[in-house]
Amino acid sequence: MKIICRCEDVTEEEIVQKIHEGYRTMDDLKRVIRVTMGLCQGKGCRRHIAKIISKELGIPIEEIRQPTYRPPTKPIPISATVDKK
Numbered sequence: 001m002k003i004i005c006r007c008e009d010v011t012e013e014e015i016v017q018k019i020h021e022g023y024r025t026m027d028d029l030k031r032v033i034r035v036t037m038g039l040c041q042g043k044g045c046r047r048h049i050a051k052i053i054s055k056e057l058g059i060p061i062e063e064i065r066q067p068t069y070r071p072p073t074k075p076i077p078i079s080a081t082v083d084k085k
């Protein structure tokens with residue numbers, strides 16, 4: 001068992017299974033098994049997931065679209081959001 005998304009505890013086997021069930025894009029996988037939605041926002045897993053999709057579907061890795069992101073894309077301290085007047 002190889003964990004690919006450490007933040008969401010998703011294994012390579014789960015990702016491969018979902019790809020073969022028809023979830024063929026990063027956004028599909030994000031919605032169904034929450035990959036790239038953890039604390040690191042996919043920094044630790046998105047390249048590995050793209051490689052798995054590429055291998056399983058026979059698509060060049062450059063053609064794998066990255067998932068959509070919503071700000072903030074990296075963790076910031078709460079104090080950075082508070083008005084300090």
Ligand code: FES
Nearest residue numbers: 005007038044045
């Ligand atoms: S390792 Fe996947 S979201 Fe952090």
